[in-house]
């Protein structure tokens with residue numbers, strides 16, 4: 335016993351894995367024991383797919399580049415049996431600070447599960463667990479259908495969906511979770527299930543909001559809408575303001591009455607010369623210059639110094655945020671949901687932003703805000719899914735973005751400061767229903783890398 339525990343400790347210490355009285359590297363073990371169970375013999379690697387941020391990244395010892403649902407099943411079974419910590423990666427944009435894989439941990443790279451298929455009348459789409467937003471939109475555009483996705487191309491379509499799913503079309507369709515019809519899920523017991531509201535009501539409820547804590551979704555079927563060329567048009571772009579207009583812009587956004595076809599974003603971001611700027615970014619589905627200017631007249635009245643708005647097709651709606659998708663560097667995220675835009679608060683946020691972004695390597699830092707029409711989202715009962723934030727009017731994110739980790743402490747101070755300024759109420763009450771479903775489907779907490787729910 336003593337020998338075994340010392341041996342185990344030595345294995346762990348050196349990054350090796352204990353197996354039948356033998357230390358061998360995790361990669362070797364997987365090559366001999368897992369690889370023969372996979373669909374191809376070359377799926378195990380030590381190169382992790384890039385992530386959006388290197389801050390608190392999972393840094394796995396080994397990566398399994400799954401190609402089929404059965405590969406996911408075999409890998410989850412293997413990991414749970416051998417007590418190997420694991421994590422699925424889709425778009426790689428998750429900014430949890432709870433990743434703790436390390437060199438004894440295994441990353442399941444879902445990227446090859448990127449199929450996007452439609453039923454014949456295009457009212458339903460099935461999206462693979464590794465499909466990004468851009469892949470999903472490109473395939474939907476080619477197929478002649480609209481799918482509710484996030485507004486950044488690099489995000490995992492289902493990664494976003496499982497956490498609620500905000501996007502340009504949610505004024506019309508509600509949250510992504512509201513559009514989910516069924517999910518194919520590998521659960522902690524290593525089974526693959528088709529989960530619907532009828533088959534497993536509890537798991538269906540919990541996956542839509544807390545998916546990463548409960549299983550790996552290999553694909554999900556959502557509602558979609560058949561679309562003509564006309565249906566693919568949207569008016570969108572950037573209105574740039576001088577910083578003295580900040581309070582007026584904030585007040586105008588507070589006063590805006592959004593309609594289901596409109597969305598408003600506000601960015602505190604550096605322009606191409608590195609100068610901090612105030613950018614309001616309106617979106618209008620099927621809009622044009624006339625209708626867009628009318629819907630956002632209060633912002634136009636403030637005299638933007640630049641206006642890049644134009645009508646673009648579906649596959650270009652997200653082009654404006656591509657710079658935000660850049661991989662790497664340190665970008666801890668600080669998010670807050672709140673009900674009112676207060677000009678004086680935003681002046682304090684601006685000052686904090688300007689102070690941080692002028693530090694060396696921090697010029698790309700930003701504060702982002704988004705607001706959607708919530709009429710459709712609110713028509714769905716809060717109790718219908720584990721996603722709790724249905725009534726939040728504004729969502730904002732402080733993203734300290736820097737190249738040298740020596741700024742970690744200052745970044746945290748800046749992010750926490752902005753979050754505290756924005757938060758009107760802290761922590762929503764925990765719903766014990768979710769904890770009990772988690773206990774039932776994942777009693778040993780093998781899906782333990784995402785924001786904790788127990």
Ligand SMILES: Cc1cc2nc3c(=O)[nH]c(=O)nc-3n(C[C@H](O)[C@H](O)[C@H](O)COP(=O)(O)OP(=O)(O)OC[C@H]3O[C@@H](n4cnc5c(N)ncnc54)[C@H](O)[C@@H]3O)c2cc1C
Pocket residue numbers: 386421422423424425426427428429444462463464483484485486488489490491492493494495496497498499500501545546549550551552658659783784
């Ligand atoms: C630049 C940026 C833009 C964003 N824009 C939007 C937006 O427009 N709308 C929006 O709603 N959200 C948006 N988000 C938030 C985003 O949805 C979440 O960060 C989400 O968790 C990212 O998913 P991912 O697949 O890209 O990341 P990952 O890091 O790959 O995944 C995040 C977590 O979800 C789990 N996960 C991912 N896919 C699956 C799956 N198929 N089955 C089970 N678990 C899975 C992972 O294991 C991990 O725990 C944005 C985030 C960033 C950084």
Ligand SMILES: *[C@@H]1O[C@H](CO)[C@@H](O)[C@H](O)[C@H]1NC(C)=O
Pocket residue numbers: 356357358362363366
């Ligand atoms: C340890 O395990 C590895 C991989 O399974 C094997 O190749 C090796 O021969 C084993 N060594 C001993 C001493 O048993």
Ligand SMILES: *[C@@H]1O[C@H](CO)[C@@H](O)[C@H](O)[C@H]1NC(C)=O
Pocket residue numbers: 453454455457
């Ligand atoms: C689309 O097809 C499905 C079957 O795949 C059917 O149930 C549904 O009624 C059809 N919807 C429309 C609008 O034609």
Ligand SMILES: *[C@@H]1O[C@H](CO)[C@@H](O)[C@H](O)[C@H]1NC(C)=O
Pocket residue numbers: 621622623624625
């Ligand atoms: C803009 O859209 C409106 C409403 O659809 C339409 O009446 C108008 O002619 C369009 N204007 C232009 C310039 O396309």
Ligand SMILES: *[C@@H]1O[C@H](CO)[C@@H](O)[C@H](O)[C@H]1NC(C)=O
Pocket residue numbers: 716717718719764765766767
């Ligand atoms: C938790 O969620 C369940 C399922 O929707 C609901 O029935 C219950 O009322 C909720 N409990 C609390 C305290 O919100």
Ligand SMILES: *[C@@H]1O[C@H](CO)[C@@H](O)[C@H](O)[C@H]1NC(C)=O
Pocket residue numbers: 738739740
């Ligand atoms: C990061 O910053 C520290 C402290 O200012 C400095 O010593 C170090 O050289 C920097 N590293 C890089 C890679 O620039």
